């Protein structure tokens with residue numbers, strides 16, 4: 287079999303080209319709803335105000351089933367590699383960290399409809415495209431087309447050293463990840479045994495089975511940079527963006543349209559489409575005063591020890607996505623803060639959607655009761671506003 291180069295690699299059909307794929311169904315929603323799973327101690331918020339949020343698998347499985355019953359489209363787990371104690375502080379922030387790939391695959395057995403996204407650092411260690419292509423094809427079958435990989439390149443300075451490597455420069459990481467995923471795509475297309483010689487990887491008579499159910503598994507990435515947007519435009523179905531102007535919605539709203547258009551236009555130039563999702567922390571209470579009082583008590587319990595350590599990591603990293611965020615805001619967490627009564631929260635989400643944002647990946651401070659209240663009080667308002675189709679309309 288001839289040795290292929292990167293321009294000759296086969297590509298499978300995309301899940302969006304199958305109208306019945308779980309991804310196509312989720313994309314029918316004007317505003318996709320995702321839950322950011324707290325698979326790590328402290329979830330997303332660095333505050334010691336007491337709460338029930340827990341990193342255990344059982345708690346996350348319960349949340350996932352709760353989210354699915356409320357009509358959520360996606361659950362998502364992030365991945366970091368942290369030294370002993372995580373970010374420390376009084377909160378022992380992220381001291382325990384369940385692997386999101388393993389956890390979200392396990393959640394397939396507990397659910398029926400919701401998409402399951404787990405993050406993978408493809409450049410760390412001796413990961414080879416063969417591993418990922420077979421693992422994801424398997425996850426695709428276990429989940430019946432609902433599993434998706436959030437492919438990240440690793441912005442942190444210390445993480446690659448844990449794997450005995452040094453970090454590639456920012457844009458080379460995207461080049462290498464692109465080659466990795468192009469090879470996975472070729473393997474998923476299953477045209478023949480693959481013999482390939484590229485810049486970073488080589489394969490000889492390589493093959494993986496089974497074929498994914500809808501061409502390939504769902505692919506996501508998370509970016510704020512031009513190189514990251516180019517990568518997303520070519521390979522991702524979903525792209526996570528952070529706020530280009532910090533966590534205050536009023537500051538972010540004017541800047542988001544151009545930011546979102548940049549990645550969507552890049553996808554259009556590739557004759558593709560991507561959905562853009564952002565991660566707000568939502569604080570919703572019956573009245574604005576109650577929501578603000580709760581917000582204030584989370585801030586008053588800010589865990590400054592772990593916030594300092596979190597910022598030290600980001601200062602040593604080279605992500606352009608987080609630069610605008612305030613240290614104190616980390617007590618609440620999330621890339622945007624959406625606070626208020628149910629009506630105010632629904633209105634803020636309408637404004638966010640009007641910027642071109644296609645979905646929200648929500649973090650809560652105290653997940654279980656706050657997810658329940660969001661479901662009961664905000665989702666009906668989103669339906670009334672035409673931002674959410676009732677469940678049976680998408681099935």
Ligand SMILES: Cc1cc2nc3c(=O)[nH]c(=O)nc-3n(C[C@H](O)[C@H](O)[C@H](O)COP(=O)(O)O)c2cc1C
Pocket residue numbers: 363364365366405438439440441442456508509510511512513514515526527528564565604605606607647
């Ligand atoms: C919602 C969201 C989730 C992310 N999750 C992870 C993650 O789990 N692990 C990780 O290493 N980076 C994660 N990142 C960071 C991205 O991988 C990326 O480094 C960052 O967005 C900067 O991208 P850029 O270098 O293209 O600007 C996430 C980013 C966003 C916006």
